[in-house]
Amino acid sequence: MAKIAIDPITRIEGHLRIEAQVDGGEVTEAWSSATMWRGIEQILIGRDPRDAWYFTQRI
Amino acid sequence: MTAEKITLGQGLQKRGVSRRSFLKFCGAMTAALALPARYTSRIAEAVETKPRPPLLWLEYQDCAGNTESLLRASQPTVAQLVLDVLSVDYHETIMAPAGHQAEKSLRDTMEKYKGQYIVVVEGSIPTKDDGVYCTIGGRTALDLVKDIGGSAAAVIAAGTCAAYGGLPAAAPDPTGAVGVSKVLSTVPILNLPGCPMNVINLTATVVHYLTFGELPAVDQFGRPLFAYGERIHDHCERRAHYDAGQYAEAWGDEGHRKGWCLYKMGCKGPETYHNCPVVRWNEGTNWPIGAGHGCAGCAEPGFWDSMTPFYRRLPNTPGFGVETSADKVGLGVVAGVTGAFTMHGLVSAMRATGEPLAEHETINKEENTDG
Numbered sequence: 001m002a003k004i005a006i007d008p009i010t011r012i013e014g015h016l017r018i019e020a021q022v023d024g025g026e027v028t029e030a031w032s033s034a035t036m037w038r039g040i041e042q043i044l045i046g047r048d049p050r051d052a053w054y055f056t057q058r059i
Numbered sequence: 060m061t062a063e064k065i066t067l068g069q070g071l072q073k074r075g076v077s078r079r080s081f082l083k084f085c086g087a088m089t090a091a092l093a094l095p096a097r098y099t100s101r102i103a104e105a106v107e108t109k110p111r112p113p114l115l116w117l118e119y120q121d122c123a124g125n126t127e128s129l130l131r132a133s134q135p136t137v138a139q140l141v142l143d144v145l146s147v148d149y150h151e152t153i154m155a156p157a158g159h160q161a162e163k164s165l166r167d168t169m170e171k172y173k174g175q176y177i178v179v180v181e182g183s184i185p186t187k188d189d190g191v192y193c194t195i196g197g198r199t200a201l202d203l204v205k206d207i208g209g210s211a212a213a214v215i216a217a218g219t220c221a222a223y224g225g226l227p228a229a230a231p232d233p234t235g236a237v238g239v240s241k242v243l244s245t246v247p248i249l250n251l252p253g254c255p256m257n258v259i260n261l262t263a264t265v266v267h268y269l270t271f272g273e274l275p276a277v278d279q280f281g282r283p284l285f286a287y288g289e290r291i292h293d294h295c296e297r298r299a300h301y302d303a304g305q306y307a308e309a310w311g312d313e314g315h316r317k318g319w320c321l322y323k324m325g326c327k328g329p330e331t332y333h334n335c336p337v338v339r340w341n342e343g344t345n346w347p348i349g350a351g352h353g354c355a356g357c358a359e360p361g362f363w364d365s366m367t368p369f370y371r372r373l374p375n376t377p378g379f380g381v382e383t384s385a386d387k388v389g390l391g392v393v394a395g396v397t398g399a400f401t402m403h404g405l406v407s408a409m410r411a412t413g414e415p416l417a418e419h420e421t422i423n424k425e426e427n428t429d430g
Contacts, residue, residue, distance in 0.1 A: 005158070006157055006158035007158060007195065007196050007197065008151050008157065008158070008161055008195050008196060009157055009158075010151045010152070010153075010154050010155070010156065010157040010161055011151075011152065011153065011154070011155075011157075012152070013122070013123040013126075013152060014123070015118070015151075015193065015194075015195060017194075035193065035194045035195065036119070036120055036192065036193040036194075037185075037192045037193070037234065038120050038192070038226065038227040038233070038234060038236070039227070039233030039234060040226070042231060042233045043226070043227075043229045043230070043231070043232075043233065043363075047367065047368070048367065048368035048369075048370070048371075050368065050369070050370050051367050051368055051369050051370075054355065054369060055226065055229075055363070058122040058124065058226050058254070059122060
């Protein structure tokens with residue numbers, strides 16, 4: 001029984017970490033984590049709604 | 060993707076790029092760098108003979124928009140090659156290895172080419188709460204950028220986030236996001252802001268580095284003067300409409316359909332320094348203002364706060380005031396033209412009365428006989 005972690009996951013847009021519990025060559029449990037946070041929801045609060053597309057386009 | 064000591068010239072030959080296309084590319088780069096044409100041969104020589112430096116592309120608080128911009132360099136074959144042949148040893152979005160293998164690739168280049176590799180950073184670096192808002196392989200972006208960037212020959216901050224904090228740093232800046240130059244000071248850093256940066260400017264920067272062995276001259280915001288030395292407004296194809304007081308007043312109105320100035324729709328061109336109107340996007344096809352949307356000011360530090368709301372017009376515009384410009388400029392022009400006509404009239408009158416016969420009279424007579 002071993003736990004493996006793949007970080008960074010490449011060839012994707014964004015940051016991702018995958019951890020998996022491997023038991024006899026089979027994954028029995030797995031966890032994913034997004035390892036980057038910017039708080040765009042908080043940044044949008046109080047702004048002109050017409051600007052929202054420009055901000056969220058950068059997600 | 061291991062770095063071999065081959066030159067770009069060899070890479071080009073392998074790809075079957077003709078000498079003619081190569082020199083054409085060098086000429087375009089000379090122009091992009093705002094250098095006199097005689098530098099073309101020097102650039103060609105440097106690009107052909109200097110070993111390509113390994114490049115590590117690091118992504119932190121990013122959206123991969125600058126990566127998209129980089130990949131858009133695929134059409135002009137030679138421009139692509141400069142970047143392709145650059146030996147990109149680490150780039151999370153496009154590299155084959157993942158996890159430990161990816162990290163190994165990074166470490167190998169760092170050890171083998173210590174002090175020689177170029178680092179491109181995309182995305183801001185969060186500093187709040189010990190940098191927990193961005194981690195890769197269990198290490199914070201803050202720790203990584205100091206480590207990897209600290210042993211580089213030069214660091215290029217690609218895009219406004221890496222240069223100045225960008226979107227994550229917009230109020231209320233939840234993660235304490237900053238640009239590379241705020242956390243790294245031991246190596247030369249060049250900012251290529253823009254949301255995203257234009258890949259032509261990255262290519263030109265690399266070519267400059269290969270040719271002169273140093274990063275290009277910069278302004279007070281660390282941006283290369285060749286790309287950020289002039290305002291959008293100065294080279295805007297709609298500038299004549301601005302000067303003539305012809306503005307789009309609503310989306311889809313007559314002025315908008317006719318391609319008039321977008322200043323009143325919130326265009327930030329008058330306060331933004333970038334070569335966007337000259338180099339354009341998508342193989343020089345078009346650019347935001349050409350497509351009918353005002354400039355958002357994306358190459359300026361803090362534009363997410365200082366240039367928003369995007370659709371509110373700028374309060375004051377450098378140069379002459381816009382509110383009164385149409386009339387004032389119009390009157391000025393009329394006065395100037397009247398003056399010119401008056402002078403012309405006086406000179407003509409003097410000539411007409413003088414002896415010998417003035418030249419224009421001879422011409423007039425000839426015209427009359429023709430009629």
